[in-house]
Structure formats: C-alpha cells, structure tokens
Amino acid sequence: MVQGTTSDAGKSTLVAALCRVLVEQSFKVAPFKPQNMALNSAVTACGGEIGRAQAVQAKAAKVECHTDFNPILLKPNSDTGAQVIIHGKAISAMEAKQYHDYKKVAMQAVLDSHQRLSEQYDYIVVEGAGSPAEINLREGDIANMGFAEAVDCPVIIIADIDKGGVFAHLVGTLALLSPSEQNRVVGFVINRFRGDIKLLEPGLDWLEQKTGKPVLGVLPYLHGLTIAAEDAVSTEQVITKTKLKVIVPVLPRMSNHNDFDAMRVHPEIDLQFIYPKSEQEQTPLPAADLIVLPGSKNVISDLMFLRSQGWDKDIAKHLRYGGKVWGICGGYQMLGQTIADPLAIESKAPEQANGLGYIPMDTVLAAQKTLKNVSGTLCIDGQSANVKGYEIHAGESHFSLPQHALVDLQNENPSTSSTDQGWLSEDKQIAGSYTHGIFDQAAALALIAKWAGATVTNDVGIDEQEEKAIARLAKASEQHLDINKIKQIVNQWYTD
Structure with a gap:
C-alpha cells in the first residue's frame, strides 16, 4: 500500500508506475483504492463509477476498469456532504457525520472487493487517501491505516520534496502513527526531486538512522507529465504558438x-x-x-x-x-x-x-x-x-x-x-x-x-499521450526505485 504524507504527494502516480512495472514483469496486477473522495470519475464496462485515478492505474496495469478497484467513491456536493457511491452505484447523499457512522458498512464493501481481487491477481497495489496522520479521522478509518491493519499489508510512505519540509513530513507522519502502524511501514519514497542527488544523500542517511526505515527511492521531477489528475486541477502548459x-x-x-x-x-x-x-x-x-x-x-x-x-x-x-x-x-x-x-x-x-x-x-x-x-x-x-x-x-x-x-x-x-x-x-x-x-x-x-x-495541428490524442506518460513513469521508477527490494519486502511480509 502506498500512503502519502499529504494530498498530492504522488500516491496515484506511484501506484500507476508500480502497476506498469509489475505487469511488464508478467505479473497479474490490480490497482486498488479503498475510499476515494474526488469529482473526477470514470465509467467501467459494467456501468459502474470509480475514481479517475483508478481508471488510469487500470490502464497502467493493462486490465479493464472494474468497480472493485475503487469500492467507495465520495463525490462532494457541498462543503459538508457528498454522494456516496458503493461498488459503482450511488446509494445516497450523506453529511459528513452521517457517513462517519456508516463507515462500518463501507468497510465491509471494501473488504469484499479486496477479497475478490486477492483471488484473481498476483499483486494488488493499493493507494491511500490524503494522509494517514489525520488524527481526527483515525476512528473507523477505511482509507489508510485502518484498511492496512484490516488486511495486514505493508505500507510505503511517499512525500513530495518539491513542497519543502520533506524530512519533517516523513518523520512527523511516522511519529503520529500507532506502534503497530509504524511497524507496517516498510520504507519511504521521496517524489519530485530536482537537483544533485549527492546534496540529498546526507539527509537520506539521517532519515534511515532516525526512523530505522529504508529509503526505497528518490523519484525525479518529471516535467510535462500528461496523466489525468485525481482531483487537483492541473494548469501546466507549454504553448508554442497560440491559435x-x-x-x-x-x-x-x-x-x-x-x-x-x-x-x-x-x-x-x-x-x-x-x-x-x-x-x-x-x-x-x-x-x-x-x-x-x-x-x-x-x-x-x-x-x-x-x-x-x-x-x-x-x-x-x-x-x-x-x-x-x-x-x-x-x-x-x-x-x-x-x-x-x-x-x-x-x-x-x-x-x-x-x-x-x-x-x-x-x-x-x-x-x-x-x-x-x-x-x-x-x-x-x-x-x-x-x-x-x-x-x-x-x-x-x-x-x-x-x-x-x-x-x-x-x-x-x-x-x-x-x-x-x-x-x-x-x-x-x-x-x-x-x-x-x-x-x-x-x-x-x-x-x-x-x-x-x-x-490547429491534428496531434496525437490524450489517450496516446497518457500511455506515453505511464511508460515514462514506469521507466523512471525502474531507474530510481529499488524495485527488487520492494518485491522482496512484500514477499517476505506474506511468508513470515
């Protein structure tokens, strides 16, 4: 499971990258996000609705979209309420407090989907939501550590160095987890790095000594990455001539x-x-x-x-x-x-x-x-x-x-x-x-x-550009992540 220190830390893209890397190694791979809150969604072949990020991850895994990839989707329709979609179908609109009380039912839907996927795939690459260190949301959590604890899966935490304060983000997030949650964190990934890696290495050494957790990779800042965002509106443009x-x-x-x-x-x-x-x-x-x-x-x-x-x-x-x-x-x-x-x-x-x-x-x-x-x-x-x-x-x-x-x-x-x-x-x-x-x-x-x-020029469509972006992500991950170590950690987790 990939969890992040913040929203937009790179969880969605790392999951997509890992899905593509693993499927290229001939494994059957499924993306999974227990609970997604987003207004960007996609339609599955069976007429269900899932988060847009999971549709991109399914494309990366070279599998058809399925509602089990995102069993709970929340689509906000006000500052305090959202439409609740379970297994692809809208069941009702709920206020935040009402949904908090409903989480036990939602968790069962999540576990049912995860069980079905476990029976079909070699690897399930899970995406968390927001941050696992949101103290006010810990009770009844189904999106981050609550899910990881329920199914007993290892967790990688990713942080965005471009935002600044990356070591504080990682150490602080880990410190706010319970002892059992800390034990299931198997390593860190630092995202969107630009510069000389030699200047970062002393910090990486300190982080590993401080936490006892390995840094599994430092991903570079990839400019011009054409891939659908989960929820944040991207405004990055490269205009050569405005027509x-x-x-x-x-x-x-x-x-x-x-x-x-x-x-x-x-x-x-x-x-x-x-x-x-x-x-x-x-x-x-x-x-x-x-x-x-x-x-x-x-x-x-x-x-x-x-x-x-x-x-x-x-x-x-x-x-x-x-x-x-x-x-x-x-x-x-x-x-x-x-x-x-x-x-x-x-x-x-x-x-x-x-x-x-x-x-x-x-x-x-x-x-x-x-x-x-x-x-x-x-x-x-x-x-x-x-x-x-x-x-x-x-x-x-x-x-x-x-x-x-x-x-x-x-x-x-x-x-x-x-x-x-x-x-x-x-x-x-x-x-x-x-x-x-x-x-x-x-x-x-x-x-x-x-x-x-x-x-305007009849350039390639966005689907082709997105496929190129996924391939680029996968290549960067193979170069800058210790994929073999990640696989070894996962395999050891389930055999111990």
Whole structure:
C-alpha cells in the first residue's frame, strides 16, 4: 500500500508506475483504492463509477476498469456532504457525520472487493487517501491505516520534496502513527526531486538512522507529465504558438476537469481556468474564442454561482461578438431553459432554476444516474470526426423544439444503429453534449477548434499521450526505485 504524507504527494502516480512495472514483469496486477473522495470519475464496462485515478492505474496495469478497484467513491456536493457511491452505484447523499457512522458498512464493501481481487491477481497495489496522520479521522478509518491493519499489508510512505519540509513530513507522519502502524511501514519514497542527488544523500542517511526505515527511492521531477489528475486541477502548459484561446469558468463543484487535459497540453491552444476572486467580488471573463462550461456535481448551485459572478452577462457579450460556447454535462444543462431537482438529488430540498436559455431543453434530475461509455461521430458544419467518451449524469433532458444533434452515438440496442445526442444551434455558436472526453481524440479536437475559428495541428490524442506518460513513469521508477527490494519486502511480509 502506498500512503502519502499529504494530498498530492504522488500516491496515484506511484501506484500507476508500480502497476506498469509489475505487469511488464508478467505479473497479474490490480490497482486498488479503498475510499476515494474526488469529482473526477470514470465509467467501467459494467456501468459502474470509480475514481479517475483508478481508471488510469487500470490502464497502467493493462486490465479493464472494474468497480472493485475503487469500492467507495465520495463525490462532494457541498462543503459538508457528498454522494456516496458503493461498488459503482450511488446509494445516497450523506453529511459528513452521517457517513462517519456508516463507515462500518463501507468497510465491509471494501473488504469484499479486496477479497475478490486477492483471488484473481498476483499483486494488488493499493493507494491511500490524503494522509494517514489525520488524527481526527483515525476512528473507523477505511482509507489508510485502518484498511492496512484490516488486511495486514505493508505500507510505503511517499512525500513530495518539491513542497519543502520533506524530512519533517516523513518523520512527523511516522511519529503520529500507532506502534503497530509504524511497524507496517516498510520504507519511504521521496517524489519530485530536482537537483544533485549527492546534496540529498546526507539527509537520506539521517532519515534511515532516525526512523530505522529504508529509503526505497528518490523519484525525479518529471516535467510535462500528461496523466489525468485525481482531483487537483492541473494548469501546466507549454504553448508554442497560440491559435485558439479557450476559457473555463471554475465553478465550486466543477467535476471531471480532466475533460480539458487535451486542450491544456496542446501547443497551439491557450486554455485558462478562470478562478473567482471571491463570492463577493466578481471576476469578469476575459476575451476568448471559446468558453466551455464544465460538468458540475451540483448544477443548480453552480448555476447560481455563475450568475452571482456576472458570468451569464459575460457569456451573452461573448456571443454578441461572435464567440463560441460549449457545455459539457452539467454545463450543457445550464445552457437549457430549466433545471429541476424535485427529489433533492443534489440539493437539500427540491429546487428548480431557470437555465441560461440558449438551448430549448428542460432537465429534471432523476434518482437513477446514467453511467455508460459511448462512441460515435461528432458532426459540425458538414464535417465529422470519430469520438468516444462516457456519460455520468443524473439529469434527463427533453427538447421543446426539434433537436439539432451534435453527436451521432452508436446505440447499444441492436434494433437501432445510432442515437442523436447533444445540441448545435442554428447559428453554429452554441454546442453542448452529455459526452465527457469529447476533446480527447485529436481529430475531434481539431474539428472543434476549426468550428471555434482556428486551424490547429491534428496531434496525437490524450489517450496516446497518457500511455506515453505511464511508460515514462514506469521507466523512471525502474531507474530510481529499488524495485527488487520492494518485491522482496512484500514477499517476505506474506511468508513470515
């Protein structure tokens, strides 16, 4: 199990790297995260929902996504509550205190998934969540040491040296663990190191003497690593020549921001996330060629926030000047006429709100969430490109006028060949779709850029870039981690 001294210490990437290294050595490998709290998710082949990081790790392990890889997924819909997803299916929304009391049930779901994986794979590489030293969360823990103790697995602790204070992070984390938890920590990994390793070695020697734990490796800082983040929004870009400027208004419950990774890493697209200064002070949207409204875990609340920032007026001005607007999932719903939540799926009480009014569409949030992988054809101005992606939404949308479809999706029903989805306005300025991942294919992104007024290179898609990133991670791990020692420690742990 890989645990971290902090969030964003490198747990997800180290697990992905270890999965790829081990599978290349002909082992059957599964990633596993007992409990994940994130608004980035993926859809499994069986129609379940798991954290996006576990989908990347499954790709690294060269196995198909499965709900057992992430049995508990928490998707925050407020500052104190979240939708609880168990074995891929949403069961209810819970406040933090209510979920804390529910953890015994959740732990059993975690153990059931782990048992099934144990029967199928040679190695299970587990990712912790946040830090194991969160004293207030120790009771009933299922995400870190609580799980490790329950299944009796060894733990590696990773820390990010780029944040500073790496030795304090590691020693402090270890000191805050119980004696039995300290005993199962078998070593440390230091992540994101840049500089002369000789200058770090005295500190490594001190750390090993102080703790009695080996340093299993020091991973370098890998610039330009194109891999989906678990939850943090990545803003790293390398722009060679700006041909298209895209802005994304950042909403409080923005979800699946990895939708924008393909544009963010494209050398000819300047993608900017526009963060509000505060709820009281408005932050105008700058001029751009394309505004993209992202997905949302609380659509009505985020729509109200969008209006409070004056972004609805900025969008109207953008359209008057000939700009283009694209909505994804929740952002697509916002472009419609109305959004209703009669069952309080995302809110504490039944709500209804007027949308931005650009698409003749009314949306009602339903108890049954749509979860499916999709593929089909994107059609704009008589041109087309193949697309694939996924849908994750509670809303059911209906048009009050004949639909101007944006995507022709292949239908799983053998009696029909395809189904229309999404909307493209008659003036060709406004588009929207429930399909996440529509920008990920290079040809589709080039077509969308052309629609927005720019001709960009038809570079490789984000899936190919992510595969290269996983291979790069694995190579770095083989060079800078003592893989043989890690395997030896694990094998000895289970034979003693």
